[in-house]
Amino acid sequence: MSNALIFLAFALAIFPPRVHSSHSDWLRRFTPGSRDDSSWLWSWAWAADGTVSVVDRSPPITFPARPASFGAELNDPLLGYVIPLSSFTAPCPYGPDNSTSRRHRFEPDPVFGCPELCISGGNEPEPTDTWIALVQRGGCPFVEKARQAQKLGAKAVVVGGDRDNPDALLNMFSEKDASDVTIAATYIKYWDYVQLSAMIAVSNTTHSGLKTLSLLISTEYSAWEWYSPIITFIIILLLPSLLTFITLLIHRIRAARAAQRDRAPESIVHSLPWRVWTGTGWEKHKPSCASAEGASAAASQDLERGLDTPNASTSHDVALPAWVEQQMECAICLEMFGKGDRVRVLPCYHLFHIDEIDEWLINKKKLCPICKADVTQPQRSPAGHHATEHVPQTEPGASTSSRSPSTVAEPTERTPLLQRPERTSDELQSAS
Known part of the structure; x- marks a missing residue:
């Protein structure tokens, strides 16, 4: 101007x-x-x-x-x-x-x-x-x-x-x-x-x-007859800048709305369960309306009372695979969980420091930083996240050659890339 x-x-x-x-x-x-x-x-x-x-x-x-x-x-x-x-x-x-x-x-x-x-x-x-x-x-x-x-x-x-x-x-x-x-x-x-x-x-x-x-x-x-050349000149000069400003404003509004759709509401994030690492196990805390400061004070008081029960683990309605309890590192800050750290449990059962994951979900993305699961969607079965090898037991006296292809364990992310294929009974007889 x-x-x-x-x-x-x-x-x-x-x-x-x-x-x-x-x-x-x-x-x-x-x-x-x-x-x-x-x-x-x-x-x-x-x-x-x-x-x-x-x-x-x-x-x-x-x-x-x-x-x-x-x-x-x-x-x-x-x-x-x-x-x-x-x-x-x-x-x-x-x-x-x-x-x-x-x-x-x-x-x-x-x-x-x-x-x-x-x-x-x-x-x-x-x-x-x-x-x-x-x-x-x-x-x-x-x-x-x-x-x-x-x-x-x-x-x-x-x-x-x-x-x-x-x-x-x-x-x-x-x-x-x-x-x-x-x-x-x-x-x-x-x-x-x-x-x-x-x-x-x-x-x-x-x-x-x-x-x-x-x-x-x-x-x-009229006064317009005198000022109209100046006003017209200013309008012609500022019109491209005005159109550019309007275009950028519309773009920013659309980008802000798109970013808002990609974020998780605070009510959903604060309703997720969280845990406290006692040094020897996990202590489960249900989501409540209390503030983060109140929850931190309560966790500190529990630790001072000596509630560090060995192997104090979170109870679930369904059986959880072993990898859920074995998470000892936050994937955001890459730091090991220390005694008294408050940890948020996402619906996909991944664990993160509560302050860091809340900042991520509320202000950046509503997806898990590890598996990209949407925290606003209903929980999935833990078996659907990390499938484990499951080989059905065969009846006594049943031949191994009668095993159908459908009973063979499907490869998962824990399956070794290099492994020896199973040999059938016909191959064993010919080898003997």
Whole structure:
């Protein structure tokens, strides 16, 4: 954010806003693809409200308008006679024998107000009168229309829309220097231009021999018109960072939810049984609601009373294999269990220091660090965890050759990798 403010201050220092026409020109210099007839972005960002009213009609007829970003700023309404340029001008003559030569790449047209135009006919507005030029969009840039109207003596110019985009209310601007334009310019919609032209054609009011109407141009500039370039620039600058922040936030939330699903609830962990190693055997403790400190104090008191009964083992509802009672090392800290150590018994019958395994299950994973068994699932039979070799007893006198393949002990994790296969009775007879 600080870098954005520094860059914005640097840009303002290089391109300071001077007059109304430069409120947005300094930022448009960064847009080489800008057009003279505006676009939707500039129309949204630098739009100002205005009106064009025919005041010699009762009630007055008002058309919505949009002032240009170049030219004079109308702090007060401008009242004058509106005169179409096509009613008293024509393209200036030019040729090899004439001193007047074409200086523009576009064709002069009185309807569009494109230069070079010269006075045609005996009637023309007085230079001291306040009159407003009326032209239509097209043929040349907006700023050229304003220059031509200013050259002919108009105090303002009203540009009407075209048939291709009749409902558009554009914000006229120039991507080049327009500081020489000192008159006001405003834009109205196409159908409003058609209605205004028709009213002038049937008007009974004349000025200097030309049909005209009394027109009032007013503009209402808001604070947004001044601050919109800065706000738009900041939004465009910070939008990628904002989208990146939102993406990372969503990712972190999903990751936190996934991690929470992988953890075991504290109530389940604290309900698991635990033991105390007395030095010669295990002392079983059932899970209770007491705190870990209380359990530790109780275990210490039991040890002080001499409850270190030899071979004090935990009783279970089912028979446990020998490996359960033979665990003497915590797989997390790799330390041997010492006298008075509190040990948690997981549903898979693996033993760990109670503080270490609780930290693991609650804050990391709900799986046993050794066998990856889920502690939130029901207990499995210990025989299903570590299968032991079980060879059924055969009846007396039964031949060893009648042993079916299904009675052969299946290999387990305790089965040696290298062992001699059992020899059948046929092999023994042949060997003898």
